[in-house]
Amino acid sequence: MTAAMEQLVAHTILQGFDAMYGRFLDVTAGAQERFETQNWTAVHQALKKRINFYDHHVGLVTSQIQIMLGERFANHQFLMAVKSAYIDLLLDYPRYEIAESFFNSVYCRIFSHRNINRDKLFVHSSQEGRIPTYPTSLTRIYNTGSGLNSLLERMLDDTPFTLSWEDKKRDIDLLVHRLNKELGTAQSSTPTIEMIREPFFRNKAAYLVGRISLKDNRSAPLVLPVLNNSNKQLYIDACLCDVDDISVVFGFARSYFMVYAPAPAALVRFLSELMPNKTNAELYTAIGCQKHGKTELFREFLRHMESSDDKFISAPGIKGMVMSVFTLPSYDFVFKVIKDKFAPQKDISHATVREKYKLVKEHDRVGRMADTQEYQNFSIERCRFSDELLQELLEVAPSKIKVTANEVIIEHLYTERRMIPFNIYIEQANDDDLRHAVDEYGKAIKQLAAANIFPGDMLFKNFGVTRHKRVVFYDYDEISYMTEMNFRRIPPPRYPEDEMAAEPWYSVGPNDVFPEEFRTFLLINPTVRSLFNELHSDLFEASYWQQLQQNIANRQYEDVYPYQSKHRLRK
Numbered sequence: 001m002t003a004a005m006e007q008l009v010a011h012t013i014l015q016g017f018d019a020m021y022g023r024f025l026d027v028t029a030g031a032q033e034r035f036e037t038q039n040w041t042a043v044h045q046a047l048k049k050r051i052n053f054y055d056h057h058v059g060l061v062t063s064q065i066q067i068m069l070g071e072r073f074a075n076h077q078f079l080m081a082v083k084s085a086y087i088d089l090l091l092d093y094p095r096y097e098i099a100e101s102f103f104n105s106v107y108c109r110i111f112s113h114r115n116i117n118r119d120k121l122f123v124h125s126s127q128e129g130r131i132p133t134y135p136t137s138l139t140r141i142y143n144t145g146s147g148l149n150s151l152l153e154r155m156l157d158d159t160p161f162t163l164s165w166e167d168k169k170r171d172i173d174l175l176v177h178r179l180n181k182e183l184g185t186a187q188s189s190t191p192t193i194e195m196i197r198e199p200f201f202r203n204k205a206a207y208l209v210g211r212i213s214l215k216d217n218r219s220a221p222l223v224l225p226v227l228n229n230s231n232k233q234l235y236i237d238a239c240l241c242d243v244d245d246i247s248v249v250f251g252f253a254r255s256y257f258m259v260y261a262p263a264p265a266a267l268v269r270f271l272s273e274l275m276p277n278k279t280n281a282e283l284y285t286a287i288g289c290q291k292h293g294k295t296e297l298f299r300e301f302l303r304h305m306e307s308s309d310d311k312f313i314s315a316p317g318i319k320g321m322v323m324s325v326f327t328l329p330s331y332d333f334v335f336k337v338i339k340d341k342f343a344p345q346k347d348i349s350h351a352t353v354r355e356k357y358k359l360v361k362e363h364d365r366v367g368r369m370a371d372t373q374e375y376q377n378f379s380i381e382r383c384r385f386s387d388e389l390l391q392e393l394l395e396v397a398p399s400k401i402k403v404t405a406n407e408v409i410i411e412h413l414y415t416e417r418r419m420i421p422f423n424i425y426i427e428q429a430n431d432d433d434l435r436h437a438v439d440e441y442g443k444a445i446k447q448l449a450a451a452n453i454f455p456g457d458m459l460f461k462n463f464g465v466t467r468h469k470r471v472v473f474y475d476y477d478e479i480s481y482m483t484e485m486n487f488r489r490i491p492p493p494r495y496p497e498d499e500m501a502a503e504p505w506y507s508v509g510p511n512d513v514f515p516e517e518f519r520t521f522l523l524i525n526p527t528v529r530s531l532f533n534e535l536h537s538d539l540f541e542a543s544y545w546q547q548l549q550q551n552i553a554n555r556q557y558e559d560v561y562p563y564q565s566k567h568r569l570r571k
Contacts, residue, residue: 003081003085005068005069006078006081006082006084006085007085008068009065009068009069009082009085010082010083010085010086010088010089011089012061012064012065012068013061013065013082013086013102013103013106014086014089014090014093014099016057016058016060016061016064016102016106017057017061017095017098017099017102017103019057019060020053020054020056020057020058020102021095021098023053023057024050024053024054024288025260025261025262027046027049027050027053027258028050028258028259028260028261028288029260030046031043031046031201031258031259032160032161032162032199032201032206034046034201035201035204035205035206035228036161036162036163036228036232037232038204038228038232040203040204040555040557041555043201043203043204044363044364046258047255047256047258047362047364048362048363050256050258050288051256051288051290051361051362052362054102054105054291057102058102058105058106058109059109061106062106062109062110065106065110066110076120079107079120080119080120083103083120083121083122086103087126090126090127091127093132094132094133094134094135094262094263095132095262095263095264095265096125096126096127096130096132096265097125097127097264097265097292098264098284098289098291098292100122100125100126100295101122101291101292101294101295102291103121103122104121104122104295105291107120107121108121108376122295123298123299123302124299130265131265131266131269132263132265132266133263133266134262134263134266135262135263136197137197138196138197138266138267138270139194139195139196139197139210139270140155140158140194140195140197141192141193141194142154142155142192142193142194142195143190143191143192143193144190145190146190147190148176148179148185148190148191149172149173149176151190151191151193152172152175152176152193153168153172155193155195155208156168156171156172158197159199159208159226160197160198160199161199161206161226161234163228163232163233163234164233164234165233165234165235166229166231166233166234166235167235171235171236171569174236174239174569174570175224175236175239175569178239178569179212179239179241182220182239182241182242183212183214183218183220183241184214185212185214191212191213191214191215192212192213193210193211193212193213193222194210194211194212194213195208195209195210195222196208196209196210196259196267196270198259198260198261199226199259200257200258200259200287201257201258201259202254202255202256202257202258203255203364203366203557203560204227204228204557204559205225205226205227205237206225206226207223207224207225207226207249207257208222208223208224208226209221209222209223209271209274210222210223211273211274212241220241220242220243221240221241221242221243221246221274221275222239222240222241223240223241223245223246223249224236224238224239224240225237225238225240225561225563236569237561237568237569237570238561238563238567238568238569239567239569240563240567243274243275243276243277244468245563245564245567246274246275247275247277247278247468248367248468248470248562248563249562249563250271250275250278250282250283250286251367251466251468251470251562252282252285252370252371252417253365253367253368253369253370253371253466253470253472254286254365254366254367254562255363255364255365255366256285256286256287256288256290257286257287257288258288259287259288261287264284264287264289264292267287268280268283268284268287271283271286271287279296279297279300280293280296280300281293281294281296281297281299281300284296285371290361290371290373293373294373294374294375297333297373297415298375301331301333304328304330304331305380305381305384308328308330308331310328310329310330310384311328311383311384311385311386311389312326312327312328312335312380312384312385312386312389313326313327313328313329313386313388313389314326314327314388314389314392315327315334315418316421316424317421317423317424317461318421318423318461320461320475321339321342321343321345321346322338322339322342322346322348322353322475322477323336323337323338323339323475323477324336324337324339324392324393324396324397325337326389326393327418328384331418332417332418333415333416333417333418334415334416334417334418335378335410335413335414335415336372336413336414336415336416337393337396337397337400337401337410337412337413338350338353338354338397338400338412339396339397340396340397340398340399340400341396346477348477348478352477353476353477356476356477356478356479357372357374357414357476359476359479360372360476360479363451363452363453364451365451366447366448366450366451366560367447367470367472367560367562368444368447368448368471368472368473369448369453369472369473369474369476370416370417370419370464370472370473370474371416371417372414372415372416373414373415373416374412374413374414375410375412375413375414375415376411376412377409377410377411378409378410378413379407379408379409379410380407380408380410381406381407381408382403382404382405382406382407382408383406385408390403390408393408393410399411400412400413416474417466418464419464419465419466419472419474420464420465421460421461421463421464421465422437422441422460422461422462422463422464422465422471423459423460423461425437425464425465426438426460426525426528433469434527434528434531435531435535436469437465437469437471438528438531438532438535438536439531439535439536440465440469440470440471441460441463441471442532442535442536442539443471443536444463444471444472444473445458445536445539446536446539447558447560448473449482449545449548450548450551450552450557450558450560451557451558451560452481452482452483452552453479453480453481453482454479454480454481454482454484454485454513455473455478455479456477456478456479456480457475457477457478458518458522459521459522460522461475462474462475480511482545482548482549482552483549483552483553484511485511485512485513485545485549486509486511486512486513487513487514487515487542487545487546487549488512488513488514488542489514489516489542490506490514490516490517491505491506493505513545514542515539515540515541515542515544515545516540516542518539518540519540
């Protein structure tokens with residue numbers, strides 16, 4: 001092999017990445033038009049389309065390289081030279097970190113996730129910590145004027161929206177009142193406001209994201225959700241200036257934002273200053289760079305392994321019939337492995353399970369379904385496994401587990417944020433937390449259904465409670481689209497003997513659902529039953545589900561706010 005060929009391969013990979021990210025930015029740039037024209041169907045289509053660009057272009061580049069090199073690419077010296085040439089190409093490259101992840105993906109695709117040698121991959125970045133220069137100024141700063149009203153008016157005038165404001169003065173007055181109440185801005189001289197130039201778009205909202213700094217060295221994040229009314233006029237719906245509230249907006253159970261970011265590292269750095277509790281993996285994922293988020297998550301995992309010594313154990317909760325789930329007590333994620341064989345009542349295939357997880361990745365998760373990252377040939381030190389866990393994995397998923405003297409290699413797994421299983425949480429909750437949790441559980445089901453997702457298995461063990469006390473669904477093997485289901489009432493018995501018979505007196509199709517039956521298998525605890533009947537009894541009525549199906553058919557998408565009603569400027 002010649003140096004020219006090594007450089008040609010490196011250029012081919014980077015050109016493939018440029019093509020992918022160019023299309024990524026093109027779709028992202030269309031978010032404003034979709035928002036302003038209220039084309040919510042196109043919003044969902046764009047989300048799925050943008051996610052799929054990555055794998056498509058990895059496949060194209062892989063095919064190109066295989067044609068160029070035939071069987072000659074496996075030479076260690078050649079592969080290291082290609083990586084070295086690629087590093088040289090990235091020295092002044094504005095998206096070097098994501099381009100490194102793309103290189104990793106191409107390498108893994110070529111070798112079918114085998115022959116994975118860490119020195120051939122960017123396990124660690126070649127330019128750790130470098131923040132590329134943004135092509136334009138990332139933010140605008142407002143710090144002079146006749147007061148907060150003036151700053152906010154200039155800030156709104158600088159937004160790129162083409163629609164008019166419903167009542168800009170009203171919104172500014174409401175914002176000033178809220179900021180005075182939350183931050184005490186009235187007691188300070190004119191504050192400084194710094195806002196990211198590009199709005200963040202997701203679902204039916206745009207978000208203005210920045211921070212506000214006061215003269216006494218205090219600062220707070222500032223996120224202003226912008227909605228588009230029925231007359232296609234804009235208004236500020238809420239004011240968020242607390243780190244925890246912002247974290248929920250950028251949470252792991254929500255769809256990815258569309259925000260135009262030609263140099264994502266600079267954007268992520270600014271966001272990390274607003275939300276210091278968020279990792280780079282979370283922030284890259286939140287802005288749609290989920291494949292690089294996967295790389296960052298793996299790097300964070302390696303750092304955690306180096307700084308801890310506890311052992312992996314089975315995750316708390318009732319064991320699943322499809323997945324074996326384990327975790328590290330000191331780590332905030334769980335690892336999910338598909339079992340080789342499922343319980344008899346689970347009439348699905350391994351391929352179907354993977355398709356369900358892919359569906360969740362591409363769908364609007366409305367803050368109620370946990371995002372996952374998928375890994376192949378995931379290697380963990382053997383000494384970090386408890387004997388009980390390793391024995392369990394070898395019993396339920398022997399085809400996916402390879403154990404050597406020093407390593408446990410898992411052929412395929414998912415990682416997912418760890419939560420407290422809902423069934424465990426409600427056993428320990430006080431009265432107020434229990435009421436809140438039951439209400440959250442009902443809202444989770446309703447919001448998923450309104451977004452065209454029927455959870456299927458709604459047992460409490462399949463839901464978790466986050467640190468913000470939100471209830472999130474995390475078991476996807478039985479999910480379906482709402483539009484595929486047939487919600488029915490149980491017909492009255494023909495004869496008194498019908499109710500005593502072992503078999504139902506009515507026909508049951510494969511997609512038939514009888515909401516009346518939910519009470520039987522969900523509400524065993526009398527306290528929970530009473531709360532659920534008070535808060536969400538409509539979930540037991542077939543007519544409720546049928547109306548949601550009609551709304552979906554009519555493309556009527558319900559509003560789901562990633563913030564509490566108390567933050568809204570107008571009730």
